[in-house]
Amino acid sequence: MATRRALLLIADIGGYTQYMQFHRSVLGHAEAATRRMLDRVVGAARGFDLIEVEGDAAFLSRDVDGLDGPATLSATTRAVVAMHRAFHVERRFVELNMCPCGSCTRTSDLTLKFVAHVGEVATQTIRRRRKLVGPDVIYVHRLLKNTVDVPEYLLVSDDLLGSGDTADTGLPVREVPQDLEGFGPVRTFVVDVAELAAPAPLPDPTWARRLGSTLGMVGRGLPHVLPHRRPRQLAPAG
Structure with a gap:
């Protein structure tokens, strides 16, 4: 099986499990909100291919x-900045x-x-679905289980940061x-996403978009609040 060198990036929504469990009664809205945000995140990752949505x-x-x-490294940080902003813009649109x-x-x-x-x-x-495999795919997923103490961050491996001159990256990184x-003990480096780019004000949705978003959410939620009809029982013969 031929191999190639690739940049692997995972964008992970924090607080997702608690959010979905807490809002179980309006599951359709919670699912629609997170789906919309993930869609905008993926769309902002110019130059990257989506391999899989993993919950x-x-x-x-x-x-x-x-x-x-x-x-x-520069391609990584550009994508992260764009994806982070797209997420927060869509999150605000949902909230408003x-x-x-x-x-x-x-x-x-x-x-x-x-x-x-x-x-x-x-x-x-497998069945026309393309997947990436190999130890490095496992490695990047293992990075999600980490000890980083900031809510929004970019955590990079030593292979990624060390592939250039770390003294000249210009990133406010710290080793974690x-x-x-x-895999055992490894070196990783973290940077607060807020420090990657100067924050810019988030746009407010227009009234037309607010109305359209509201109707969309109502439609997504209807199957979860309408009573389910039981199938009619046939009368016994005779």
């Missing part, structure tokens, strides 16, 4: 052939729709974090040693 996370990759170390349910009004509880790694991958196709299951 509350999007797993993306791009080939690094022709990119040197600093360029690979006119539906008063707890799911819509409490989307501000959700955050977005990222992990990134560069390594060797192979492509596996990890002990990853199956």
Whole structure:
């Protein structure tokens, strides 16, 4: 099986499990809100291919052939900044729709974090679905289980940060040693996403968009609140 070198990036919604459980009564709205946010996140990752949506996370990759170390790191941070802003814009649009349910009004509880790694991958196709496989794919997923103490961050592996001159990255990184299951002690580096780019004001949705968003949420929620009809029982013969 042929392998290639790829940049692996996972965008993971923080607080997702608690959000979905707390808003179980309006599950349709909670699902629609997180789906909309993930869709905007993936759309903002220019140059990356979506490999899979994994519940509350999007797993993306791009080939690094022709990119040197600093360029690979720069591609990562550009994508993270764009995806982070897209997430927060859509989160605000959801929160400002006119539906008063707890799911819509409490989307501000959700955050977005990222992990990134560069390594060797192979492509596996099963029933026309393309997947990436290999130890480095496992490695980047293991990075999600970490000890980082900030809510929104970019955590990169030593392979990614070390592929360039770490002294010249210009990133406010700090080392956070990890002990990853199956890999043991490793070096990783974290940066607060808020420090990657100067914050810009988030736009407010127009009234037309607020109305459209509200109607969309109502439609998504109807199957979860309408009573389910039991099938009519046939009268016994005779």
